[in-house]
Amino acid sequence: MTGKSSNEKPVDSVGQSVIRVGTLERLAGNAIFCADIKLPDMAFLVAVRSQSHHALIKSVNYDKALDSQGCLGVFTSRHIPGKNRFGIINKDQFLLAEEKVRCIGDPIALVAGETLLAAQRAARLVEITYQELPTVFNPEEALRVDAPKIHESGNLLGRRLVRKGNPEEAFRISDVVVERYYETGHVEHCYIEPDAGVAFVDENGVLTIFASTQNPHYDLKDVCDLLNLEETKVRIIQSPTGGGFGSKLDLNTQGFTGLAAWHLKRPVKMVYTREEAFLCTSKRHPLRIWYKTGASKDGRLLAADVRIVGDTGAYASYGMAVVTRSAVHATGPYEIPNVNIESTFAYTNHPMAGAMRGFGVPQIAFAHESQMDLLAQALNMSPVEIRLRNSLRVGSHTATGQQLQASVGIAKTIESVKPYHDKAKSNPPVLKSHHKYGVGIASMFYGIGNTGVQNPSTAQIELNRDGSITLFSGAADIGQGSSTVLAQIAAQDLNLEPGMINLVIADTGKTTSAGATSASRQTYISGNAVLEATGKLKEVLLTHAANKLKTSRNTVGLRAGFAFENGNHDHKVSFGELASIMTRTGTPLKWQGFFDPDTTPLDPQTGAGKPYATFAFASHVAEVIVDTYTGEVEVVRIVAAHDVGKAINPENVRGQIYGGVVMGLGFALMEEYIAGKTESLKDYHIPTCADVPEIIPIIVEDHEPSGPFGAKGVGEPALIPTAPAILNAISDALGSRIYKLPASLERVLAASILSRES
Amino acid sequence: MTDIHKEPMESVSITFQLNAETVTLSVDPSESALIVLRDRLGLTGTKEGCGIGECGACSIIVDGKAVNSCLTLAPQLDGRNVMTVEGLSDTPLGQSLQKAFAETGSVQCGFCAPGILMSSCALLLSNPEPTREQAIEAISGNLCRCAGYVQVLGAIQKASRISSINDSQD
Numbered sequence: 001m002t003g004k005s006s007n008e009k010p011v012d013s014v015g016q017s018v019i020r021v022g023t024l025e026r027l028a029g030n031a032i033f034c035a036d037i038k039l040p041d042m043a044f045l046v047a048v049r050s051q052s053h054h055a056l057i058k059s060v061n062y063d064k065a066l067d068s069q070g071c072l073g074v075f076t077s078r079h080i081p082g083k084n085r086f087g088i089i090n091k092d093q094f095l096l097a098e099e100k101v102r103c104i105g106d107p108i109a110l111v112a113g114e115t116l117l118a119a120q121r122a123a124r125l126v127e128i129t130y131q132e133l134p135t136v137f138n139p140e141e142a143l144r145v146d147a148p149k150i151h152e153s154g155n156l157l158g159r160r161l162v163r164k165g166n167p168e169e170a171f172r173i174s175d176v177v178v179e180r181y182y183e184t185g186h187v188e189h190c191y192i193e194p195d196a197g198v199a200f201v202d203e204n205g206v207l208t209i210f211a212s213t214q215n216p217h218y219d220l221k222d223v224c225d226l227l228n229l230e231e232t233k234v235r236i237i238q239s240p241t242g243g244g245f246g247s248k249l250d251l252n253t254q255g256f257t258g259l260a261a262w263h264l265k266r267p268v269k270m271v272y273t274r275e276e277a278f279l280c281t282s283k284r285h286p287l288r289i290w291y292k293t294g295a296s297k298d299g300r301l302l303a304a305d306v307r308i309v310g311d312t313g314a315y316a317s318y319g320m321a322v323v324t325r326s327a328v329h330a331t332g333p334y335e336i337p338n339v340n341i342e343s344t345f346a347y348t349n350h351p352m353a354g355a356m357r358g359f360g361v362p363q364i365a366f367a368h369e370s371q372m373d374l375l376a377q378a379l380n381m382s383p384v385e386i387r388l389r390n391s392l393r394v395g396s397h398t399a400t401g402q403q404l405q406a407s408v409g410i411a412k413t414i415e416s417v418k419p420y421h422d423k424a425k426s427n428p429p430v431l432k433s434h435h436k437y438g439v440g441i442a443s444m445f446y447g448i449g450n451t452g453v454q455n456p457s458t459a460q461i462e463l464n465r466d467g468s469i470t471l472f473s474g475a476a477d478i479g480q481g482s483s484t485v486l487a488q489i490a491a492q493d494l495n496l497e498p499g500m501i502n503l504v505i506a507d508t509g510k511t512t513s514a515g516a517t518s519a520s521r522q523t524y525i526s527g528n529a530v531l532e533a534t535g536k537l538k539e540v541l542l543t544h545a546a547n548k549l550k551t552s553r554n555t556v557g558l559r560a561g562f563a564f565e566n567g568n569h570d571h572k573v574s575f576g577e578l579a580s581i582m583t584r585t586g587t588p589l590k591w592q593g594f595f596d597p598d599t600t601p602l603d604p605q606t607g608a609g610k611p612y613a614t615f616a617f618a619s620h621v622a623e624v625i626v627d628t629y630t631g632e633v634e635v636v637r638i639v640a641a642h643d644v645g646k647a648i649n650p651e652n653v654r655g656q657i658y659g660g661v662v663m664g665l666g667f668a669l670m671e672e673y674i675a676g677k678t679e680s681l682k683d684y685h686i687p688t689c690a691d692v693p694e695i696i697p698i699i700v701e702d703h704e705p706s707g708p709f710g711a712k713g714v715g716e717p718a719l720i721p722t723a724p725a726i727l728n729a730i731s732d733a734l735g736s737r738i739y740k741l742p743a744s745l746e747r748v749l750a751a752s753i754l755s756r757e758s
Numbered sequence: 759m760t761d762i763h764k765e766p767m768e769s770v771s772i773t774f775q776l777n778a779e780t781v782t783l784s785v786d787p788s789e790s791a792l793i794v795l796r797d798r799l800g801l802t803g804t805k806e807g808c809g810i811g812e813c814g815a816c817s818i819i820v821d822g823k824a825v826n827s828c829l830t831l832a833p834q835l836d837g838r839n840v841m842t843v844e845g846l847s848d849t850p851l852g853q854s855l856q857k858a859f860a861e862t863g864s865v866q867c868g869f870c871a872p873g874i875l876m877s878s879c880a881l882l883l884s885n886p887e888p889t890r891e892q893a894i895e896a897i898s899g900n901l902c903r904c905a906g907y908v909q910v911l912g913a914i915q916k917a918s919r920i921s922s923i924n925d926s927q928d
Contacts, residue, residue, distance in 0.1 A: 017863065022864070274813075651863040659906040
């Protein structure tokens with residue numbers, strides 16, 4: 001047998017840095033984001049929002065507003081035809097407030113105008129009177145019996161327990177015990193595109209909603225319930241979405257535009273100002289973390305006792321997912337035989353906190369990685385060594401008792417960054433005496449997909465009559481690149497160039513649910529759904545090709561839109577001809593794929609179970625220079641090693657790492673949303689280009705057998721180790737530690753004064 | 759935010775070069791250049807991210823310099839030469855930048871991309887071979903939340919090389 005001819009070589013789509021779908025139109029200014037949509041007769045919407053933290057609404061008077069020039073209507077909760085409740089997990093949000101408001105920014109009325117100016121003018125004429133209620137902003141106080149009740153059911157959002165072994169006994173025999181308290185604040189997602197949407201009723205009477213969203217199929221469900229419409233009467237189309245990071249998982253404009261378009265029977269548009277996006281979209285949960293760790297003198301972790309209290313604000317949003325995820329990930333990527341973890345979240349009158357890149361893991365990683373360094377210090381061990389000694393490996397059991405079967409790349413990520421760490425430690429730069437140099441390391445693990453619940457994805461692949469291929473997926477690409485990756489996966493399986501795959505994405509009129517673009521799940525879960533669909537299409541293509549080519553099925557190959565006989569590539573049949581044959585013979589041209597990761601629910605008392613089918617792992621090393629006079633921290637370099645299973649698109653993976661590291665740097669040093677004070681970008685600063693250190697991304701590929709071509713995920717992991725690595729580096733520089741994020745100038749200065757005094 | 763549609767109290771007539779075409783229109787003196795571009799002229803490639811000059815998503819080039827169009831009043835465009843992202847593809851430098859941005863993976867969500875492109879273009883117009891520090895300074899007024907700036911800096915270097923090669927061939 002001769003070697004394979006060039007025609008038989010695989011096209012190799014997976015592993016190539018294919019240019020991201022949608023790039024060229026974005027660079028030409030042609031991508032139509034929601035704010036760019038113009039429709040004839042379009043009305044404009046403005047929400048009237050609560051100015052009280054907690055109050056009964058005594059009256060809403062909008063007569064003057066209705067009389068104002070260009071006002072087309074004012075809607076309140078009375079105008080909602082369906083059930084005025086929504087929310088991804090807990091249905092505790094109101095599209096428009098009923099008897100009371102629970103935080104500043106709660107929507108009370110929705111005003112439509114011929115122009116935006118007319119809507120804004122009318123909105124100012126809506127008169128609301130309140131009867132103020134007592135408030136509570138501290139989640140621990142909110143859980144006391146005498147606290148003001150924010151919801152009828154009380155202020156407890158939820159609690160998650162994870163218990164294993166005998167922590168009490170393990171602490172007793174520990175040679176060293178470290179116990180500390182950590183705190184993190186509210187963080188704003190700060191995607192550059194403020195929330196926006198457009199809605200209209202189409203010629204078939206279907207309410208069509210364009211949305212900047214991470215989950216159009218969830219939006220569909222809640223909009224239908226709000227408006228009391230059948231799912232066939234509503235269509236959600238994801239417009240190009242200017243970033244999300246979790247906040248665009250919530251219903252932001254979709255309910256408003258839907259309600260107004262349905263009443264007015266004309267197109268409507270709503271665009272949040274930056275101030276509105278800051279005021280009333282979700283935030284990262286602030287966590288209070290009490291963390292106690294015990295270890296033996298040779299550096300083995302024996303026990304962890306962790307208590308987490310979270311502030312979900314006025315509504316749950318994704319809070320329950322953060323309750324659980326923070327508990328399940330509280331050990332970090334280490335094997336600890338005895339754990340006692342309790343995570344409790346409360347409602348307060350703060351702004352709603354919800355999903356934000358990492359679902360509580362960035363916060364808890366700050367705590368567990370600080371603990372690891374403190375233990376290393378107490379044991380006189382290297383921070384690298386203590387992590388390697390305890391890192392999870394194949395066969396390890398996590399805190400929930402899940403035994404890891406494969407693709408446990410944590411040690412590889414630590415080993416990948418170790419040379420940079422050790423070199424930096426042994427060659428510190430020569431600096432002025434008030435400049436202190438420090439090096440820090442931090443690691444993380446992150447479960448791919450939703451925690452211990454079914455979270456399937458579906459996809460369809462269709463052979464068109466002209467031989468082209470169309471991939472249908474409900475997965476919202478918000479810039480992270482899922483469309484590109486899914487096309488690459490389909491292309492690899494069908495042995496085509498990915499550019500030959502047409503894409504129909506995130507349109508509830510044309511695609512089925514892929515679940516949320518969250519939990520770093522689309523590559524792994526939707527990628528597998530795509531593979532199941534292409535697998536089915538491939539089967540029938542091969543069967544019909546074998547028939548046509550009069551050869552046996554196992555000698556037929558596919559390449560670039562043809563099926564051919566192996567070793568005789570001129571003997572071939574095009575996909576177009578196969579499509580004709582399949583149509584004539586009644587063979588379906590469109591095939592569906594489904595994938596739901598293998599998980600089990602967690603035991604309510606012990607947390608035991610298999611929350612995720614697979615985990616991503618990562619380790620970062622940070623080098624910093626701290627100015628002890630000003631408190632300024634310059635991050636010089638971040639080395640970021642990520643075990644992604646398989647990089648379907650390496651440049652995309654690096655892009656996620658760069659973006660995640662920079663967001664992590666903001667979380668570490670500068671970002672703190674202060675409810676009631678922070679208004680806009682003038683007082684909330686995210687990293688600019690001038691803040692960015694040298695970033696060295698390292699891709700580790702520890703093949704995941706259940707992943708599409710071995711892939712897992714990277715979106716959230718990219719952010720998680722950065723802040724703890726920077727904080728550990730600051731501590732290394734100063735000799736004293738900061739326990740509250742962000743490490744602002746004041747906190748760094750305080751820490752440096754403290755270290756001078758000691 | 760745009761889509762304001764002011765009912766003008768008074769108006770002034772302005773004439774300027776926009777992406778190599780001459781445009782004349784009457785504007786409210788208090789209207790921003792951003793509103794005129796997006797709402798009156800339908801050039802929605804220029805984005806609004808904050809309305810207060812903090813994010814740079816609305817950057818355009820006026821007489822060779824990058825400016826925030828949300829802070830520029832429309833009458834200030836009178837007599838000027840204006841380029842928006844829509845005009846980029848018509849210039850060799852613009853094409854080089856677009857190609858370099860695409861190849862380096864600089865675009866994720868892409869909402870900030872038009873603004874960063876315009877700032878980068880203004881830089882390379884005045885300084886065809888910038889240092890890394892000069893590139894950082896040029897785009898430090900443009901916020902990007904997805905991509906972390908690293909690939910963009912690579913794109914600027916790449917485009918400056920392509921441009922200088924093209925220049926030397928002219």
